[in-house]
Amino acid sequence: MFKYLNKDIPASIVVFFVALPLCLGIALASGAPAFSGLIAGIIGGVVVGAISGSQLGVSGPAAGLAVIVLGAIATLGFDQFLVAVVIGGALQILLGILRAGVIGYYFPSAVIKGMLAGIGIIIFLKQIPHAFGYDKDYEGELEFFQSDGENTFSELINMLDYISPGAVIVTIISLIILLLWENVLSKKHKIFTIIPGPLVAVVFGVVYAMLMQDTSLEIAEAHLVKVPVPESLKDFGSQFTFPDFSAISNMKVWVTGVTIAIVASLETLLCVEAADKLDPHKRVTPTNRELLAQGTGNIISGLIGGLPITQVIVRSSANIQSGARTKVSAILHGIFILISVVTIPVLLNKIPLAVLAAILFVVGYKLAKPSLFKHMYKLGKAQFLPFVITIIGIVFTDLLIGIGLGLAVGIITILLNSYKNSHFLHKEKFNDINNKFKMNLAEEVTFLNKGAINRELHNLPKNAYLELDVTKTKWLDYDIVEILDEFAIRAKEKNITIQLISQRGTVENPTSYKVFFEKEKKEII
Structure with a gap:
């Protein structure tokens, strides 16, 4: 320690x-x-x-x-x-x-x-x-x-x-001391790394406040630290x-x-x-x-x-x-x-708040660098x-509300990405079949993905040929199974052929996706 x-x-x-x-x-x-x-x-x-x-x-x-x-x-x-x-x-x-x-x-x-x-x-x-x-x-x-x-x-x-010339002078000189100490002097000699620049700035502020009392450049009492004095x-x-x-x-x-x-x-x-x-x-x-x-x-x-x-x-x-x-x-x-x-x-009550403002300017800038x-x-x-x-939420409300807003946006972003990344669908010409489509389902497919998958299936044209690849899929929400079972009925009406591809082999036009996935040992939640 x-x-x-x-x-x-x-x-x-x-x-x-x-x-x-x-x-x-x-x-x-x-x-x-x-x-x-x-x-x-x-x-x-x-x-x-x-x-x-x-x-x-x-x-x-x-x-x-x-x-x-x-x-x-x-x-x-x-x-x-x-x-x-x-x-x-x-x-x-x-x-x-x-x-x-x-x-x-x-x-x-x-x-x-x-x-x-x-x-x-x-x-x-x-x-x-x-x-x-x-x-x-x-x-x-x-x-x-x-x-x-x-x-x-x-x-x-x-x-x-309410601008006070004395406070402005203290702030400017304190900032110069802090920046000079950190960026120049600390690299010149070891003594400047042992003595902290903020302490030098505070000492300057206290000396200034004492020397400038009863002058036009004085630091008003309201602009000094106020510690209870027993x-x-x-x-x-x-x-x-x-x-x-x-x-x-x-x-x-x-x-x-x-x-x-x-x-x-x-x-x-x-x-x-x-x-x-x-x-x-x-x-x-x-x-x-x-x-x-x-x-x-x-x-x-x-x-x-x-x-x-x-x-x-x-x-x-x-x-x-x-x-x-x-x-x-x-x-x-x-x-x-x-x-x-x-x-x-x-003595503490002689410290100008302007000095502390200068110290916190440096801290604030380092936290929010361009x-x-x-x-x-x-x-x-x-x-x-x-x-x-x-940032906007914190600056214009408070800490917890700002974090809550940022978290909400983060969750929405995740949901949108999940919506997009549940599957991959592309169309290709295969021999004499013009309307051949391939859909690859992701490793994990949840109810959040059912809107995107349902839309893609609904948009398939009549007489299409769909290869549904679930080789990589390990985890399926029951909502997705329901969508696929419902689509099987619509597929017959639109003369769409479905070929289901898994690690164990291929099944054409399965009558029950739930039974198929259970046999394939896919986890249905």
């Missing part, structure tokens, strides 16, 4: 700076205390990171659960909502024991790649206002339609009335909230708990799949163990006043893009959050359509 500390420590610092405002922003969007988001970030890093088998995934509070959490807190109150978080975690452990982690493998690669590209575009778009000094909305709001009635693009228009150790302890277990019999608490378990598990499994695809070493995360880790994290988070936890692609992708090699990076980022909120909250779109386009419609629909 500690073999790659030279890569994991710099990556954990980057993830720490990315995660800190996200934890606070998601708590704000969820209608929960700001400290509850930090608790979830700490538990997600230290506890889930330690138990999980994912080497590069990072867990914490998720924007995708913000709407659910907001409604639940409004209905139940925060104390009773924490009971639902504990219940959700227990159910996730049960799902892991029942080996439900396999669900993640049923999502097509094109949809997962579309999810990553869509998240990259959203990250980029959502950080533009912060880069220009407009911070009305919370940092972690990733949905298109926002809680204040605005949307992603309307906020870009609103931003034009006045004493007792004040720090008072920020923890404990669940009200007297509400355990409340059906609404259980409904919320089940909802959290399902949504959090689905988001986690999708992010696991996506993170594994981004992993340069292509390691595979054990998904059932991941559900056990997430469930344990949610139980602990709920018990001490934290938000629900999932594996999250924004932090995971930042971790991967920063060169992390093992889970040590995720664990360290949680430890850094804990240490920093206890010891240096005042070369990825070119690559997917070259793979053909079957890959490109689900990819693009997933």
Whole structure:
């Protein structure tokens, strides 16, 4: 685990700076205390990171659960909502024991790649206002339609009335530092690979904010990170909230708990799949163990006043893009959050959001590179359509809806291909027979193929001669057998001769296809 500390420590610092405002922003969007988001970030890093088998995934509070959490807190109150978080975690452990982690493998690669590209575009778009000094909305709001009635693009228009010169300067210089560090300096000397560029950018931002106070280029307080500052150790302890277990019999608490378990598990499994695809070493995360880790994290988070936890692609992708090699990076980022909120909250509150916007610009661009779109386009419609629909759905709705749309398009594509590939039919002139046709059935023929096969048989002309080759067919749906039996009757009326070819020999004008296939030991379902 500690073999790659030279890569994991710099990556954990980057993830720490990315995660800190996200934890606070998601708590704000969820209608929960700001400290509850930090608790979830700490538990997600230290506890889930330690138990999980994912080497590069990072867990914490998720924007995708913000709407659910907001409604639940409004209905139940925060104390009773924490009971639902504990219940959700227990159910996730049960799902892991029942080996439900396999669900993640049923999502097509094109949809997962579309999810990553869509998240990259959203990250980029959502950080533009912060880069220009407009911070009305919370940092972690990733949905298109926002809680204040605005949307992603309307906020870009609103931003034009609130441009801060200081924020723009910080963003531009931070981007220059990041790009120069990664593309030039890191190749010049080893020292530039040990010290992460994002840390240098953050230090620059803090120094700039301090030096430019009370000038025309200052960074407004609204454009800085906002970490709760406890006045004493007792004040720090008072920020923890404990669940009200007297509400355990409340059906609404259980409904919320089940909802959290399902949504959090689905988001986690999708992010696991996506993170594994981004992993340069292509390691595979054990998904059932991941559900056990997430469930344990949610139980602990709920018990001490934290938000629900999932594996999250924004932090995971930042971790991967920063060169992390093992889970040590995720664990360290949680430890850094804990240490920093206890010891240096005042200093953290000097970090401009514009610096974090610059870091996330780079992350977003790497997730949605133009070369990825070119690559997917070259793979053909079957890959490109689900990819693009997933991106459009995520950008203009939210993560789960976008993935659902991409999955639906992927399934339709499969059905269409199955419809086309059930058989091969061609016409040829054979001696004195002009209307001779050959139809080869595929290895597996299901009810999805009956429309295509029925159409071809129906279009055969009178007095035709059909060779029906089932040599390669092993698996037949009973619907297909019915179609062939019905066609045998029509064939007599149209004077069509049918020659059935199999591995055992040839039969002309069989009276029952079902009997024939049973004799040939074809599996009829």
